[in-house]
Amino acid sequence: MAVTATYLNNSRASFSPIGPEVELAAPGVNIMSTASGDGYGNLSGTSQAAPHVAGTAALIISSNLPAVNGDGIVNEDVRLQLQSTAQDLGDLGKDDTYGYGLVNAFITAAAISCDCGDICVNETGWWRDGGAFNASKTSIQDTMNNASSGDTICVKGGSYTENVDIVTAHLTLAGEGAEVVNVGAAYSGDHVFEVTANHVNISGFNVTGATGIGKAGIYLNGADHCNISDNIASGNWGGVYMEDSSNNILPNNTASGNYGGIRLYFSSDNILLDNTASNNDGDGIGLYDSSNNTLTGNTANSNDYDGIYLKFSSNNRLLNNTASSNDYYYGIELCYSSDNLIYNNYWSNADNAYDDGSNQWNTAATDGPNIIGGPSIGGNYWSDYTGTDPEGDGLGNASYNIAGGGNFDYHPLCPSASVKGDLNGDGALTPADAAIALVIAATGVHDDAADVSGDGAVTSLDAFMILQAAAEMVEL
Missing domain, CATH: 2.160.20.10 (Single-stranded right-handed beta-helix, Pectin lyase-like)
Structure with missing residues (x-):
């Protein structure tokens, strides 16, 4: 599997080759690594990029051990998962510079478990x-x-x-x-x-x-x-x-x-x-x-x-x-x-x-x-x-x-009058409320909401008072 190296800004490292063989990209510049003399140093090269891919592949294999033991996962499955979870760089889809994109161990690991x-x-x-x-x-x-x-x-x-x-x-x-x-x-x-x-x-x-x-x-x-x-x-x-x-x-x-x-x-x-x-x-x-x-x-x-x-x-x-x-x-x-x-x-x-x-x-x-x-x-x-x-x-x-x-x-619902004299329940006093009060007055039925005068009966006086209140001439 050909891997190209990238800088920290995810652009291709100048020393990395391009071509149709490239499948993945990974960080490969100034990577902390072991060095000769039992020490550590910052190294660069595709040899530093490839271990990122190898480690991610190991995550895939280790998380699929039941399938591995049963011969359910093969190299091609690992390759497909690495490709499909890579972060696309450069041209949309696979290209000769970054392949399928930057390997992403976090996404790959998340994709393994369900x-x-x-x-x-x-x-x-x-x-x-x-x-x-x-x-x-x-x-x-x-x-x-x-x-x-x-x-x-x-x-x-x-x-x-x-x-x-x-x-x-x-x-x-x-x-x-x-x-x-x-x-x-x-x-x-x-x-x-x-x-x-x-x-x-x-x-x-x-x-x-x-x-x-x-x-x-x-x-x-x-x-x-x-x-x-x-x-x-x-x-x-x-x-x-x-x-x-x-x-x-x-x-x-x-x-x-x-x-x-x-x-x-x-x-x-x-x-x-x-x-x-x-x-x-x-x-x-x-x-x-x-x-x-x-x-x-x-x-x-x-x-x-x-x-x-x-x-x-x-x-x-x-x-x-x-x-x-x-x-x-x-x-x-x-x-x-x-x-x-x-x-x-x-x-x-x-x-x-x-x-x-x-x-x-x-x-x-x-x-x-x-x-x-x-x-x-x-x-x-x-x-x-x-x-x-x-x-x-x-x-x-x-x-x-x-x-x-x-x-x-036969049992239509009526809202409670939140505004005194608001007999149709629309939240405001209008001539329509005065008309309803006249109907109530004609029937002789008592309605506390319509009795705006407070005299214990609904009469044309109440209708007149509601009409005046609708015109903002009086307050109820």
Whole structure:
């Protein structure tokens, strides 16, 4: 193995040769070494550079003793690991001056052990714990091709360009974190990750570049009992999609900046928990021909279509979700969908809801707190609800009519008035609050928040005082 010597600044030493035979570079100028006469001295030459490489090779061999004893590691494995972990110098890739680059004992030693699972992966290859390093330009996919059922695969921080097919069941693919592990599609017309096996866990990745129509950052196809968590999917046609897949759980993913955020097709009994699907060009979360799914704690804001969309989808449960500023279509839209239970969600959009089926928009009133901090759980919070809460239980005294058909939320949530006279809970006094006070006065129902005069009754006087306060003519 030909080694060139470098100065301390990593430039080639003037006495070192160049040529295609050079594989690695190592420090070789003024190296403290043994000298004649049982002493030490600072010496220079390729003879001082080569021991750095030999010592690093010894690290590789000593850390792979089980594999060595079983004839699992050979000279070529050591050579590949030295090459793949070298710090590139000069021209990109191998060149005649530095070869593959400066030998790096620290990185090489780190690449040897796999203390986070059965297989470790970095940008240049993969290795089993205690086994040989395998250089690869598509290291995640090559790992999948060599993994066994039950393996845990740890993917180190870095940028990977590949499309990964997962066909082996009972695998855990764990990235070091979506902020440091980036996987971009090598071919934009395919999914970044496609899972066609059961019991697969994927976490800790940032996936992007699957821009072909219908292609997703993470795609489950006929896959059951999978856990897809803590990933970021952006810059794809779809963020996280599943089709013909059941009994999966998707917690804490972010699917933003795609065409569609999270979508389920012909899929049932899945749980979508605490995901964010915002700023997509289509809908945030979509269910198509999908039933018996649970959506809870998800956020779908500022999408160009609906925040949440259901089509031909029934018997799903939606609770504790938030959809705001989806102002081109609806916060939530249900088409040809029935028998869904939708309660304790937060809807704040120009048009909050559309439902042409038969669905339940509230549950029986129970003790809270609810999604806006009120004392009771019942229906949903609607930003355009004009009813009031005379009983102070956090539930409106009038139902909320859902556009599209004969559906109602019979227990809409009402915020507590933090500003005296703020009857619609928007944090400010406006003529709208005065109008609500007039409605209360007409019904004869007492409402402490509307009784700004403090005379024990809600009358037109209270409405007039709220109107004056809105114009900053008086203070309440």
